[in-house]
Amino acid sequence: MKCSICRNDIEPLLNESGQVCWDQGHNPAPIAYDNIGNLMPEDARCCNKCNDGAVTLRLYQAGMVKKYRVPKRLLKGLPK
């Protein structure tokens, strides 16, 4: 499975025994645009790395992170 944002492979999450326990990636919301500026489908999924950005943006939208602490490349992914 490919990340809808960066197009890299989505690495499966492993449990303590090393077995795959989740391989469907993460919900990238509120990121609506991929790295090259295309609007993503509603069923977009993202990798662990991009999910960190999505979480940061959720905190930003909730007013818990100041704008100057959010990388500009992430702000570009927000819905217009």
Ligand SMILES: [Zn+2]
């Ligand atoms: Zn990604």
